[in-house]
Amino acid sequence: MTSTVEVTDLCRSFKTSTGLLWRSHRTTEAVRDLSFSVERGELFGLLGPNGAGKTTTIKMLITLLLPTSGVARVLGIDVARDPQAVRSRIGYVFGGERGLYERLSAADNLRYFAELYGVSPRSQRTRIAELLELVDLSGREKERVEGFSRGMRQRLHIARGLLHDPEVLFLDEPTIGIDPVGARQLRELVVRLREAGKTILLTTHYMLEADLLCDRIAVIDKGQLLALGTPTELKSSVDIGQVIEVETFGLPQTAIDRIETLDGVRTVTASVRGHLQLLVVQGHPGAEVTGSVLAAVDDQVVHRVLTREPTLEDAYVALVGGS
């Protein structure tokens, strides 16, 4: 039995030119020898940093871009050779506020795309009502989209992607920029779609989301596959040692640089959380680094220190940080 999505040695490069009189040309390899497959009914995650090649891969799978080389098949159909056959059987949803007709109502947006996907006039009304109910927008269908919140728009995007009842759904960062409540509603919706038997390929930056939702995950960076497996397999496949989280105030870059050079420290990431700074230090397996890390921030105000088991995010940072 063939996989629902099959990607074999897929490559995509872009040629760019700059300059008016003396033009210089550059080739960027966005996707390089990428191979993976997604089985029927599976919720498959594609993770990677910005510019990793996730969206380029999805664009090739939904027939908007031709591969430079390699083969991609969706439902057994070559996306480069028979795009039309693929288009009618897949749905595509991307994140962000755009991609809807602002001046039209939610119902008219759906009606227009129903026409484009050849949804029969008889079933359109019922189908649109069902989908509005599914995405919790019933009663708002006559309102113009320009007044919708980001979460409402995103739910409407999903309804649009489901109009023709596609077998495969491509979700490109669907929860980006949505508040926690909206993101949770969307995740619940994605779970319901998987339970309804849809095959879903999801790209996201949110590790918790990937960990919660995905059956399997492919981590890519610089267009190449770094790891592939279930969230549990990914966590255990990366040899991560102790993880220490330090909450502090106004930690200078010199202190972060000092911690990076400590014996036993593998990676250090710093991020701002409200008025605090969160320092996440991954140690090498078997290395005890808590003492030396705390010594390095001895002259700083430390709010809280926590040691914990590695998460998918730690595995991701280890994979991408080491690539």
Add this chain to the structure above:
Amino acid sequence: MSAARIVFIGGLLSYRALFNWLNPWIFIPTLVLLPIFQILLFAFMGRQANLESDQFFVIGNAVQSASTPCLWGMTSAIAGERSSRTLGLLLASPAPRVATFVGRAIPVIANAWIVSLISFAVGAWLLRVDLPPSRWPAIAVLVLVGSVSCTGLALVLAAISLRVRDTATLANSMYGVLLIFCGVNVPLAALPGWMPAVSAWLPLTRTIEATREVAAGASLGHVGGLVLHELALTSGYLLLGICILRYFEASSRAKATLEVV
């Protein structure tokens, strides 16, 4: 059936979605008042300079007023897909492209026809141009022909504006070209030698000529040659527009030139 629905229902929905001049606060000043001001301006200049009759200016400017909704409407209805980031969704759909894009021309034509007829009627009334009621049906038909022919050219501009992005510059420039080259305010015979050669390849030139003849008493049959010539040119522009759209879609898949999502 599906293609027909995309042409008529899809065309109207996308036109409503993307042509933001349909707001009365923009529609009335831009598409109703401005053409009338243009008629009055040229008619009064003509009177001052003892040039052509008021009827000459009413016909030229009223027929040419169709170009505003055609050029801006068509380019907005197609290039607007890019700014609203719906182009990728459209191209990823299995919808037939010709039906999808040409369908948008129908509301554009209807809008242009209405705008042109209003300009004609109000301009003639304000300047006391005496046109017998029996000539109005033929004039309405010719104004429709002019709206169709201008929409053909607008489809070409709309297709180009998908790639060059600067919709307003293209539409503004073409409006000026039509105003000068099509015999709107200056008879073609009075233009420098090379200019009528350009006029021959532009829409509206023959419509304006035919409308002036009909207003002067000729029958529709008498101007049939001009109408057929105009429609043949329109077909050429429509075909060119569709070819450009198809080429851009194909090259976008190969070179990512439309930044579709």
